[in-house]
Amino acid sequence: MNLTLTVGFLSILIGLYIINFHQEIFAVEIFPPDSYPHGIPYAEWGVKYWQWLLSIPEPINPDKGPDIPCETGQVNSTSPVFFLTGSGNENCQIPHGKNVLIMISSMEQSNAEDPCKQDPCDDQRLVYLAKSDQDRVVDMRLSLDGKAYSFDQLKKYRTSTGIFDVEFPKDAIWYAPEGHFKAASDNTYVITEPLTSGKYIIQFSGVLAEGVSVKPWAATYTLNVK
Secondary structure (H helix, E strand, O other): OOHHHHHHHHHHHHHHHHHHHHHHHHOOOEOOOOOOHHHOOHHHHHHHHHHHHHOOOHHHOHHHOOOOOOOOOOOOOOOOEEEEOOOEEEEEEEOOOOEEEEEEEEEEEEOOOOOOOOOOOOHHHHHHHHHHHHHOEEEEEEEEOOEEEOHHHHHOOEEEEEEEEEEEOOOOHHHOOOEEEEEEEEEEEEEEOOOOOEEEEEEEEEEEEEOOEEEEEEEEEEEEEO
């Protein structure tokens, strides 16, 4: 074999090895679903996510789309975890050292929303409605700064919160009335390790079965951690 070709081929192999080694060493790690991030049970972070999201009025709620900054409601927050929600393409500014909760598939039901608004649901019905919605998710994918997670892998991160308290503000999301209500949720999310300064690309998607049709969703986040 030509020496130049041999050296070139070896250089490519070494380059690929270095890239793979770098990705393995510097890959963003996530907490296992049976863990206690910051001493709090994994499922409890789902409660904290929903209590945060539902407390934000609809006109500035980040779940309404990429036109509303993902930092809304989290500027100067003392929480060690930053919540990602919504869909579309967004750039987020995140303080270094924060964990990031990536909500891939979230199903919530409260007795402030249909079908419980007119005929308030008891606790058991709220849990059932949230679970039945999550049961209809037929696919999910996540790419965490280049590291891919399959549907089978992500299903291990599905958690049910049980019943919790929520406060809907004036002009609440989903036309919910203002006030104190009960809610339940069934979610699939991951929580990253604390992020160091740098840029991270997060992409996730899912598909929800709705009768004979499907409802897909997808999001791409560029996290600028400083």
